[in-house]
Amino acid sequence: MTWKQVFTSSVGKKLVMGFTGIFLILFLIVHVGLNACIWADDGGKMFNAGAHFMGANWVPRILEVGLFLGLILHIIQGLMLVFYNRSKRGIQYAVDYGNKGSKWYSRSMGLLGTIILLFLVLHLSNFWFPNRSNQGFLLGEEINLYQKMEEVFSVLWVVIVYVLGCISLAYHLAHGFQSAFKTFGVYNKRWHSIISTLGFVFAIIVPLMFALMPLSFYFGWIS
Amino acid sequence: MEHYNMNLTLKIWRQKNKNDKGGFQSFQVKNISSEMSFLEMLDVLNEQLINDNQDPIAFDHDCREGICGMCSLYINGKPHGEWKGNTTCQLHMRAFKDGETVTIEPWRAKAFPVIKDLIVDRSPLDRIIQAGGYISVNTGNAVDGNSLPINKDDADASFAAAMCIGCGACVAACKNSSAMLFLSAKVAHLALLPQGAPERHSRVMNMVAQMDKEGFGACTNTGACEATCPKEISISNIARLNLEYLSASIVAEK
Numbered sequence: 001m002t003w004k005q006v007f008t009s010s011v012g013k014k015l016v017m018g019f020t021g022i023f024l025i026l027f028l029i030v031h032v033g034l035n036a037c038i039w040a041d042d043g044g045k046m047f048n049a050g051a052h053f054m055g056a057n058w059v060p061r062i063l064e065v066g067l068f069l070g071l072i073l074h075i076i077q078g079l080m081l082v083f084y085n086r087s088k089r090g091i092q093y094a095v096d097y098g099n100k101g102s103k104w105y106s107r108s109m110g111l112l113g114t115i116i117l118l119f120l121v122l123h124l125s126n127f128w129f130p131n132r133s134n135q136g137f138l139l140g141e142e143i144n145l146y147q148k149m150e151e152v153f154s155v156l157w158v159v160i161v162y163v164l165g166c167i168s169l170a171y172h173l174a175h176g177f178q179s180a181f182k183t184f185g186v187y188n189k190r191w192h193s194i195i196s197t198l199g200f201v202f203a204i205i206v207p208l209m210f211a212l213m214p215l216s217f218y219f220g221w222i223s
Numbered sequence: 224m225e226h227y228n229m230n231l232t233l234k235i236w237r238q239k240n241k242n243d244k245g246g247f248q249s250f251q252v253k254n255i256s257s258e259m260s261f262l263e264m265l266d267v268l269n270e271q272l273i274n275d276n277q278d279p280i281a282f283d284h285d286c287r288e289g290i291c292g293m294c295s296l297y298i299n300g301k302p303h304g305e306w307k308g309n310t311t312c313q314l315h316m317r318a319f320k321d322g323e324t325v326t327i328e329p330w331r332a333k334a335f336p337v338i339k340d341l342i343v344d345r346s347p348l349d350r351i352i353q354a355g356g357y358i359s360v361n362t363g364n365a366v367d368g369n370s371l372p373i374n375k376d377d378a379d380a381s382f383a384a385a386m387c388i389g390c391g392a393c394v395a396a397c398k399n400s401s402a403m404l405f406l407s408a409k410v411a412h413l414a415l416l417p418q419g420a421p422e423r424h425s426r427v428m429n430m431v432a433q434m435d436k437e438g439f440g441a442c443t444n445t446g447a448c449e450a451t452c453p454k455e456i457s458i459s460n461i462a463r464l465n466l467e468y469l470s471a472s473i474v475a476e477k
Contacts, residue, residue, distance in 0.1 A: 001428055006472040010401070010441035011431050011465060081441055085399035088440035090333040094234075094247065095300035095326050097396055101450030107398050109443065179444040185466025187459045 011183075013081055018180035020074035025177065025202070027067055032209050038216065041223055044146025051145045055131065061139070075117060082110035105171040106179070112172040119165030126152045153217035166211035173203035228254045229321035233268065235280055236328045238337050245337065247326075257317040261304065262287060262294065264316055281340040289313040289453065292388030295395070296341055297328040302392035302451045310390065310453040330391055332400035334438040345391050347437035348405060352389075354433035355426035356409045358418045371417055381415035384408045386454040393448035393456075399440030404448035406434050407464035408456045414467050424471035431468060 006012045034054065037047040054060045105112065127148060134143045153159055177199030178192070186192055216222050230253045238245030252268050259267075262284050269279035285293035294311040298304040304314040319325060327341065335343040385408070393404035410427050413419030419426070442461055449458040 001472060001475040001477060005432075006475075009431050009468075010403075010435050010439070011468045012472075013441055014443075014465070015469065081443075085401070085440040085443070088333050088400035088438060089331055089398075091245075091331055093297060093300065093328055093331055095297075095328070097300050097398075097447060097451075100301060101396055101447035102398075102445035106443065106445040107447075175444075182444050182458075182462040183465050185462055185469055187462035187466060189459060192459070192462070 013077060014183045016073065016077050017081065018183035020070045020077070021176050021180045023070045024067075024074060025173070027070075028206055032206050035213055036209065038146065038149065038213060039222060043223070044144070044149075047146050048144060052142060055135065055142050056139050058139070075113070078110065078113050103175070106175040109172060109175060112168045115168040116165060116172060119161060119168070122158070122161060123165070126158070149213070150217055153214040156218070159214040159218045162214040163211045166207040169210070170203050170207035173207065174200060177202055224257070224317055227257045227317075227321070229257065229316065229319060229323070231255060231264075231319060231322075232324040234324060234326040235341070236337075237280070237340055238329075240339060241336050255316055257315070259316045260287070260312055261296070261298070261314040261316065261318075262312050281338075281342050283342050284312060287312040290388060292390040295330050295343065295345075295390060295392070297330060297395055299326055302330070302395040303390075303453050307450075308453060308455045310388075313453075330395035332391075332394050332439070334400065334402070335391060335394065343391075345389070347439070348389050348391060348402065350437060351402065351406060351430055351433045352409060355422065355429040356413070357422070358413060359421045360418075373416060377415045381412050384412040384415070384456065384460055387412075387452075387456050388454055390453060392451050392453060394439065396447040396451035397440065397442075398445060398447065399443060401442045401448075402434050402437070402439040403442035403461050403464070404452060404456055404458065406430055407460035410467055411460040411463045414463065423467070424474060427464065427467040427471050428475070431464075 007016055034050045035047070037050050038044065040046040127145060130148070131143050131145060134141060153162075178196040181192070181195045181199075186195060230251065233250045233252060234247050235250060236245060237248045250268055252264065252271070255264050255267065262282070265280060265282060272279045283293050283295050285291045287294075289310040289312060292310075294303075296303065296311045298311065298314070303309055303311045305318055306314055329335075329337050329341045330343045330345075332343075334347045335345055338344050387405060387408035389405060391402075391405070394400055394402050397403075410430060413426065414423060444458070444461070446458055449456065
């Protein structure tokens with residue numbers, strides 16, 4: 001059994017999804033924690049200091065490469081699994097099983113993930129790309145990201161798209177968090193009940209915090 | 224429960240053979256007793272068809288007491304019909320109301336090609352079993368059963384997994400047409416017992432490989448399989464299979 005065989009079997013593909021998914025969840029914790037500094041009410045001083053550390057230090061910049069690799073792997077493997085799985089039915093049922101046996105969002109991970117991907121394209125073009133191009137994609141001078149947030153989140157449609165992206169993320173996490181641990185082999189009901197509760201709480205709190213950021217700027221909740 | 228008779232409209236999938244395109248055909252059945260089983264209702268329809276010199280509807284059945292795993296049928300959007308923890312043969316007509324339209328489809332999965340009408344070829348499940356669902360037993364005298372202590376909880380969990388009758392409802396219900404609940408029941412059943420230990424790692428590897436080869440989809444833990452399983456096999460078996468797979472892949476020599 002070669003490593004290639006391990007990770008290309010149907011169970012192995014799920015392992016790839018689970019490992020990269022948990023990795024991205026860890027990233028979300030860092031991201032939401034750092035961005036929460038906007039609520040320090042100091043005109044973005046603390047937030048920009050945090051952003052400076054992430055943008056002008058080699059350690060997080062090297063980790064950023066790993067983040068992109070993990071993200072790309074999660075996206076490509078995810079989309080491939082969606083098409084692979086969809087091709088296995090052949091003729092569709094005339095009457096759908098629907099929500100009688102499973103939650104709609106557990107069956108819609110591909111769709112939710114695609115919405116998040118589209119949101120990410122906008123999100124990166126709003127902040128990451130202008131900042132990195134200003135830095136010459138190395139460790140150059142950064143832009144004032146707090147000011148950039150004020151500017152980006154003054155437009156209503158952008159705020160709406162960000163909130164929709166966060167809602168998709170919430171549902172994606174509601175299934176993905178606990179499903180990843182099932183894929184890693186957590187079968188004990190005792191452990192699984194803790195993990196699924198934790199996953200649910202995480203899926204509500206983290207996307208809610210993210211959604212509150214554009215809303216805070218748009219409605220002027222921070223000075 | 225009060226007895227009543229009913230008239231039904233049946234929308235049934237007809238397909239001459241594997242290569243035929245197939246399609247739905249509607250039938251009327253009258254005076255069906257609420258105490259009949261679903262298959263007896265189909266028997267009545269088939270007698271009617273034979274009397275009219277028409278081809279009867281082909282469907283799988285054997286024991287008709289819910290233990291053989293032969294009956295299938297996707298009834299009104301759910302494998303084995305609406306009742307929970309139930310096979311089609313144990314579905315009774317009191318589950319339906321007079322004048323209702325009942326849609327009957329075969330299991331839909333590319334791995335289960337239709338043989339005729341409502342009968343599908345479920346031999347891929349047999350080949351998954353052949354790939355590793357066995358244990359090594361020494362020849363010679365039988366060992367005293369009590370000489371091998373087994374934890375009661377493990378024995379119970381193993382027995383619960385061994386309840387799987389291999390009907391394929393999990394595949395039919397899964398949006399990915401995955402056979403993971405079936406496979407996990409077979410792997411967990413043997414992994415929980417000391418008798419299953421010698422082939423423990425090769426079993427899970429070979430059975431997963433065979434499942435992929437047969438053209439089933441991958442599991443996404445939606446839980447539709449568990450909700451539809453007539454033997455109420457727990458989805459926690461799938462997590463156990465994943466752990467078996469992960470540990471086997473870590474310790475594999477080659």
